[in-house]
Amino acid sequence: MTPKPAAPPAESQLKEHNAQSVTALVGLVGVALEPERAASVARTLNAQVRAASPAFAALPFETEPATYLRVSAEESS
Amino acid sequence: MNANEIVGLSAAELARAIRARKVSSTAAMEAVLAHAAHVQPTLNCFIRIDGEEALAAARVADAELARGLVRGPLHGVPMAHKDMYYREGVASSCGSKITRDWPAPSTSTALKRLDAAGAIQFGVLNMAEFAFGPTGHNYHYGHCHNPWNPDCITGGSSSGSGAAVAARAAFAALGSDTGGSIRAPATFCGLAGIKPTWGRVSRHGAMPLSFSMDTIGPLTRTVEDCALVLGVIAGADPKDPTASATPVPDYAARLARPLKGLRIATTKQYFHDAMDPEIQSLVDASLEGYARLGAKIVDVDLPDIEPWANAAVMIIAAEAAAAHANWLRTRPGDYSEQVRARLELGLAVPATTYIECLRLRGAALHAFSAAVFAKADILHVPTVSFQTPTIAETDVGGGDTMMKVMNTITRLTRVGNFFGLPCLSVPAGFTRSGMPTAVQLIGRQFDEATLFAAGHAYQLATGWHLRSPLK
Numbered sequence: 295m296t297p298k299p300a301a302p303p304a305e306s307q308l309k310e311h312n313a314q315s316v317t318a319l320v321g322l323v324g325v326a327l328e329p330e331r332a333a334s335v336a337r338t339l340n341a342q343v344r345a346a347s348p349a350f351a352a353l354p355f356e357t358e359p360a361t362y363l364r365v366s367a368e369e370s371s
Numbered sequence: 372m373n374a375n376e377i378v379g380l381s382a383a384e385l386a387r388a389i390r391a392r393k394v395s396s397t398a399a400m401e402a403v404l405a406h407a408a409h410v411q412p413t414l415n416c417f418i419r420i421d422g423e424e425a426l427a428a429a430r431v432a433d434a435e436l437a438r439g440l441v442r443g444p445l446h447g448v449p450m451a452h453k454d455m456y457y458r459e460g461v462a463s464s465c466g467s468k469i470t471r472d473w474p475a476p477s478t479s480t481a482l483k484r485l486d487a488a489g490a491i492q493f494g495v496l497n498m499a500e501f502a503f504g505p506t507g508h509n510y511h512y513g514h515c516h517n518p519w520n521p522d523c524i525t526g527g528s529s530s531g532s533g534a535a536v537a538a539r540a541a542f543a544a545l546g547s548d549t550g551g552s553i554r555a556p557a558t559f560c561g562l563a564g565i566k567p568t569w570g571r572v573s574r575h576g577a578m579p580l581s582f583s584m585d586t587i588g589p590l591t592r593t594v595e596d597c598a599l600v601l602g603v604i605a606g607a608d609p610k611d612p613t614a615s616a617t618p619v620p621d622y623a624a625r626l627a628r629p630l631k632g633l634r635i636a637t638t639k640q641y642f643h644d645a646m647d648p649e650i651q652s653l654v655d656a657s658l659e660g661y662a663r664l665g666a667k668i669v670d671v672d673l674p675d676i677e678p679w680a681n682a683a684v685m686i687i688a689a690e691a692a693a694a695h696a697n698w699l700r701t702r703p704g705d706y707s708e709q710v711r712a713r714l715e716l717g718l719a720v721p722a723t724t725y726i727e728c729l730r731l732r733g734a735a736l737h738a739f740s741a742a743v744f745a746k747a748d749i750l751h752v753p754t755v756s757f758q759t760p761t762i763a764e765t766d767v768g769g770g771d772t773m774m775k776v777m778n779t780i781t782r783l784t785r786v787g788n789f790f791g792l793p794c795l796s797v798p799a800g801f802t803r804s805g806m807p808t809a810v811q812l813i814g815r816q817f818d819e820a821t822l823f824a825a826g827h828a829y830q831l832a833t834g835w836h837l838r839s840p841l842k
């Protein structure tokens with residue numbers, strides 16, 4: 295008898311940052327945010343992440359973070 | 372030479388005049404101190420002026436010269452700097468309430484190099500609080516006003532640097548640029564300003580904002596002055612491991628290169644979105660000017676910049692929030708509303724998102740460089756897409772509107788920081804309302820020399836830099 299495939303993991307209920315998630319996250323580093331401030335942060339952060347996401351999706355798995363940028367003259371010409 | 376003629380000199384012209392004994396350093400200092408006192412009530416560009424100490428230093432410089440000692444290429448030249456460059460034992464306000472009484476433990480490498488070159492610092496300049504604001508507002512020390520129209524913003528965060536140098540109240544000034552903080556005030560105040568390659572100038576002893584985006588450079592009246600000052604402050608530094616050991620060329624000696632054969636790229640993508648028509652026509656005229664000087668203009672097809680520009684916002688916010696986390700926990704009420712709100716955004720950027728943004732940078736730099744520098748030596752694009760707004764129009768507090776306004780002002784400049792590439796802001800004429808605007812020339816890593824040569828030739832041909840806001 296073929297084993298029944300495991301159910302896929304439950305999809306996160308949280309699709310985007312909201313006031314509660316921001317309050318919790320920021321609270322973990324010791325900063326208290328009023329609800330209106332947290333809601334404003336969430337709206338701005340969601341907009342930034344949405345706009346950057348197409349580039350995230352195209353990143354190859356092996357890509358390392360380039361904190362310190364270096365491109366040789368030969369490579370850039 | 373009278374005081375008005377002295378303050379009208381560029382830094383390089385004054386340095387030559389001092390060495391030729393046509394002007395004394397003391398006379399130059401007296402002239403600039405008097406002029407600074409005259410413009411300060413209108414422009415609020417200084418946070419502090421150290422007149423007595425500076426005059427004493429100028430007398431020493433004159434005495435040294437009389438003995439035949441020339442310290443360096445800026446011997447006896449009065450300068451003032453954005454108040455974020457530490458000098459041992461002296462408080463650096465960083466435009467903030469929090470550090471206003473904090474004595475710096477050591478002197479920044481940039482200031483040490485300017486001192487060694489003979490420059491004399493006579494004051495510290497207004498700036499956005501913690502260099503985190505592109506307009507020139509400061510709620511602790513008062514807003515900085517534009518010398519071309521005091522109702523208008525100077526741009527920021529190097530607001531005092533832009534206003535003081537444009538108003539002839541300093542011969543040159545250091546600024547810093549994390550998302551456009553040299554190029555915006557250079558544009559709105561009609562100056563040359565270089566955001567050098569990331570790593571070109573040591574950041575030791577300079578207030579940090581976003582360590583992977585921060586750069587240090589001068590705002591000056593001429594491109595020649597920019598080349599002169601960058602040549603003094605650039606180079607490796609054991610106190611800053613991120614300062615590059617790439618040799619520093621003699622920028623000033625390379626200024627006179629002809630533009631014939633230089634390939635200048637232009638594009639209609641991203642940088643020209645939603646442009647004010649008058650600014651667009653001045654940018655177009657600037658490009659035609661370079662063509663008349665012999666440059667070959669080539670069209671380039673850019674990759675999609677928009678996601679990278681948004682990633683840049685998150686990198687700056689996250690790195691700044693990490694730097695400020697302790698004070699955000701303990702002294703949140705000591706920040707202005709706007710800066711606090713921008714830092715809080717950074718606290719909420721998840722580590723994964725921040726690192727995804729950093730992972731974009733290498734590939735983005737390669738893609739941008741391949742698109743531009745395979746065909747050209749320089750990319751010619753506007754620094755801003757709009758006319759200079761007023762201080763009142765951009766006094767937007769800390770809500771959602773604020774982030775949109777901030778991101779609009781830095782939209783065309785912060786990508787240069789994301790790539791780490793050198794960007795030179797060069798005046799490109801005046802609008803009908805009499806306000807200056809500029810273009811930025813973006814070059815290959817560590818190729819500031821080519822940008823300076825192009826900008827210098829353009830300035831000699833146009834003379835925009837010779838106009839003064841002084842009535």
